[in-house]
Amino acid sequence: MYYEQFDRIEIMKEKKVCVIGLGYIGLPTAALLANNGFSVIGVDINLDVVSKINEGKIQIIEPDLDQFIKSVISKGQLKAQSTVSCSDVYVICVPTPLKENDKIPSPNIDHVLTATRNIAQFIKSGDLIILESTSPVGTTKKIQEILIDCGVNLTDVHIAYCPERVLPGKIMTELIKNDRIVGGLSIKATKIIKDFYSLFVSGKIYETDAKTAEMCKLAENSYRDLNVAFANELSMICDKQKINIWNLIELANKHPRVNILQPSTGVGGHCIAIDPWFLISQDTKNTKLIQSARKVNNQKTKWVIDKIKNICAIHMKKTGVSPNIACLGLAFKPDIDDLRESKAIEVAETLLTEGYNIITVEPNIDSHAKFQLLNLSDAIDQSDIVCVLVKHKEFLASSVKDKLKKIGALDFCGVFS
Template sequence: MVSDHELKVVVLGLGYIGLPTAAVIARTGATVLGIDVDAAVVETVNSGRVHIEEVDLDGLVSGVVARGHLRASTQIEPADVFVIAVPTPFADDRSPNIGYVLKAATSIAAVLKAGDTVILESTSPVGTTEQVRDLLARLRPDLRAPGLGDGSDYAVAYCPERVLPGRILVELIDNDRVIGGITPRCARKALTFYRRFVRGACVTTNARAAEMTKLTENAFRDVNIAFANELSLVAETMGVDVWEVIRLANRHPRVNILQPGPGVGGHCIAVDPWFLVAADPDNTPLIRTAREVNDGKTDRVVARATALIEANPGVPVACLGLAFKANIDDFRESPALKVAAALADRFGNRIRIVEPYAAILPDRLASSGATLIDVDTAIERCPVMIVLVDHDVFRSIPLEERADKHVLDTRGIWPDQPALRTPRPLRMAV
């Protein structure tokens, strides 16, 4: 077994998962090379700084870079373990795009040698790990690929991340990991690697089961959020506070309803269920419907916000938050960003964006006429406020500073806020 201080690891992709993973591995004393196609990211990491917001990541990266355990490059080098942590987006037709994964595998093939381990961490459709193996087998016929004959010269496995932004460094270590190998031997080799830095349980299985496990976890959450979002629409019709209803319902010992919002965002929950739908459309009506409910909730918020703004002509409007969840700087697939962009397209320079985790507006908003302001300016100058993200700084605004505002609160962070309007009466069947 290679010792921690002799182990060479390459992490392909230095994004929200790749960089923390590389830094955590480097902290064990391994020599880690992070690969990214963005030269600016490489330069930032090599200077000991970070390009993403994550609790304690800046200090960890600074330390492991200073000690020589982590460096970054645009060019791959030989190693003992290769970890693929690149994006897996979906195309316009919602079909999965694994092009970045296959490109990463192609680069690995150029330096692959006997004894190496290749691990895919990117959330992927079922069968992707086998495609990685098949690609390596075609590009390196001089090496025996696992699962295609007697014996093998290298290992290929799948081990998805399952971390929460804002707690990534803790959860990379403490959370259980599901490790799926192309063969049982591949799973064991990957298990040995993860045991160097993971304190949680490491459970081995086959690659396809591990791939589907990751998709199942995110589809489960998406379906449950869709239920909460659908409840919020019903509660709006009935003139009931949905957050109070959920709070009371969750007092039942076997009920645990999640919280509604303006939709679902992020690199996992808003994307991964489509991988299951694309793989088996005939047997996934519930998963598809949940995706449609959550995407439709964003459209509903745009409509409600539009009505509120039009009812208050000429005044500036504060959109509170752009991130896909609280207290992070990640805007991927963010429903808050989609709402803000739609409103900025319609109302132009009346829209003020309040996002404490952004130094500049994203490209989608930059040309719309919207402006970036701070919380205090929003309180002073904006009679209309639309809460899109439950950042702590927004929760901290007391009632006396917002009591006279016209507020659309999509996150339920201000239960004491005066109501926007009297709910319309229901027509009851007789």
């Protein structure tokens, strides 16, 4: 420990924290820190986000976050603004999307670099700089290099990477309870920044170096992608063999050392479908398995689209009319409102663009620019073909499952099969 136990908390709590990027990760983090007694400045380049937060409101849907924000804004513990101001701890939570134009998609860390340049003028001895954005290996070191280029004296300035592992929908709980990894650019940085996290995290905090921590986050999400790819590949093999994949997985998982995941419409969202590319683009030669997983998961979405088209063709041949297709679920995973990189959206949009009649049901949103949303029973009544694309809890009620089974719905996520 670099501080005596009795005064460590007091010293830390007097620190002013600046959280940069107030989205799904930064805003809950800022709220939690403020709720723990830190004086927090939240910075976002989006002025609408800033003014909304200062009114005590939130721009994302996340259980309990609204209550936290209302409380910390009213107490003056959190203030949002569009520019950085002098603090003692800087937590960078800006987006790290993919550069899609490249032949092999690669990470765009421009927001991290910009955020680093924006804090440079305020950095002083004793400050902590933490990167939470998912980043390619070497990014934390780049932060140090940029600060040096900006002429910052980094004596006694501590820099670390600390990846986020939270599950959307459970962020406020998981931010506190999850085990975490802190990887500093020096052993001292790791220890001091671990001390900082220990003030608001109840999970275990493991110490490592920055490169290992960066790689660890990418390995975790690539592992998930790979295991889902195996389930998705099996689902296509079983379909050809006319074997029920859901029964098969249940049986295989009776083996004490087997745990096959569930197949799906594909892998969407802004983490698992994205982060493996961070590894692939840094080392194409040694990432053949990770590349295959990405291909399989993308192929699974195309397979779902083809499957629906084939059923449509049979319907057309029988009736002479183009069927109405109900797509149940649009979010990128069950029980959330987030449509970013959603494979269910890809299915519905592809079919719509190709001239199919699409009806959609998404219980977690009120409206959509492209699709008319219906309630579940109207959608079933008004459609000829029903496709279950996302395993939302609304589709799991036994009366709904019975109905879907009875009408021969196409079940791509194991709702009733």
